[in-house]
Amino acid sequence: MIKRFVIAFVLLVLIVGGLVGYNLFRDRMIRQFFANMPVQPVPVSTVVLEPTSWTPTIEAIGTVSAINGVDLTVEVSGIVSHIGFEANDHVEKGAVLVQLDDAIERAELAAAEARANLDQTSLRRAIELQRREVGTDVNVDSARAAAQVSAAAVEKARAALDQKQIRAPFSGVIGIPKVVLGQYITPGTIVATLQDLTTMRVDFTVPEQSFYLLEIGQPVRLGADGADGTPHTGIVRGIDPKIDPSSRLANVRAEVANPDGRLTPGQFTQVHVVMPEEGDVLTLPQTAVVTSLYGDHVYVVRPSDEGGEGVGEADADTGEAAALVVRQVFVKTGRRSGDMVEILDGLSAGDRVVTAGQNRLSNGAPVTLAEEGTQGAGGTAQAVMQ
Incomplete structure (x- = not known):
């Protein structure tokens, strides 16, 4: 009886020992496999950082209104006997619009x-x-x-x-009639709106820091595009000589031509006050800059040995391209405009910077160039004054 128990115990030990040994051997082989397996390079999009021209702008949100626009009202009471216009008619100055009895x-x-x-x-x-x-x-x-x-x-x-007559005070486009024939109206009743849409004015505010950069006659570009796809342009016509002490903002008025009639009174639009152009400014797409708790950084593509003169140059002996890796570089950013950002410190001209795929990267990760570009060659960046 004891002999059978000993034999069963020995067999159990052999089976358990074999399973444990097999698992240890398997884990060791898996670790060796992944340790020796080469890391696949990550394809990334890049641009070569080059100096470019930079046009600073002061950005704001403005409200559009007609340079001549009014809601027509009556001065006396009476019964409407004649309406001399239809909605969206272009009326001339002095035309009789509404006649009372x-x-x-x-x-x-x-x-x-x-x-x-x-x-x-x-x-x-x-x-x-x-x-x-x-x-x-x-x-x-x-x-x-x-x-x-x-x-x-x-x-x-x-x-x-x-x-008893309401005449057009100026030429323009008349709106929808708000009265009907035979209606009794009293003083102050609005008959319709009359807007001269040939020239528009845009009222907006700028912060105190940008107030002293403004001048009468500065060019202005609106975010709303014209009929041919080009933005509406105008000039600064008025600057309040006072800064609001509660908001620290100053009121500014621009005058913009509206030949295509795309600008409408009452709408809001982005306003860009264009400043003098600057040269030799380093800019990157905003997608290239990664923001974290430690600061803004980018990934710069460099040869794996850090000793090459250029990125991806062919090896002198083998004729094959050198391996590429990315290095994390912290940068100091400046003004922004659209999808571009100014780089003040951390990079230099000629650096190849990753613009897409950063979420798969880490410092020293191997990469391949999915596409190449040059930031700043033959282009003009627009900057926002902040």
């Missing part, structure tokens, strides 16, 4: 004119009698005063009659 005013004008004619006749008769030395100076003065009063009454009646 003016029968009473016309009658009052006719009465005032008749009274004025009678007073003028009486004045001429009094002057003639005075010339014949029959009338007195008092009669002439009284007749002259009565004639002046009646003439003023005529002007008052004509003004009241004119108030």
Whole structure:
């Protein structure tokens, strides 16, 4: 009985020992396999950092309005008898847009004119009698005063009659009618909006730091594109000489031509006040810069031995291209514009910088060039003043 137990125990030890030994051997072989397996290079997109021209801009958000725009209202009450426009008509200055019933005013004008004619006749008769030395100076003065009063009454009646008409104060595009025929309207009722869309103004604010960079006549570029795809351009027309103490912002007004009518009063738009161009500025796409808790950094492609003069140059002995790796380099960034950022420190001209695929990289990782580019060659970057 004891002999059988010993044999069973020995067999169990052999089986367990074999399983444990097999697992240890397997793990060791797996580790050796991965340790000796070459790391596959990561394909990355890169650009060669080169000096470029840089046009600084002051960016803001502005509100567009017509240089001449008004909501037309009535001055007196009355019943609408005629509407002389339709929505989106182009009307000329002085055109009658809305006519109110003016029968009473016309009658009052006719009465005032008749009274004025009678007073003028009486004045001429009094002057003639005075010339014949029959009338007195008092009669002439009284007749002259009565004639002046009646003439003023005529002007008052004509003004009241004119108030029954709404005329276009300037040429422009009229909006949707807000009244209908036969409607009784009171003073202050809005009839329609009239906008001159040929020239627009854009009101925006800039921070206190940029206030002293502004000048009257500086070029302005809007974010909204014209009909041909080009942005609308204009100039700075006005700068408030006061900075708001609560917001630390200054009000600025630009004037922009709108020949294609794409700009609409009331819309908001991006405003770029263009500053003088600068040269020899290093810029990169913003996708190349990685932001972390330790600062901004980029990945620069270099030969694996760090001794080559260029990236990917052929080896003198084998004729094969040298292996490439990436090095993490911390940089100091400056102004930004669109998808570009200014590099102030950390890189130099000629560095090849990774622009895509950084999430798969680490310091010293091997890479291959998926595509090549040159940042700054033959291009002009736009900068934002911050």
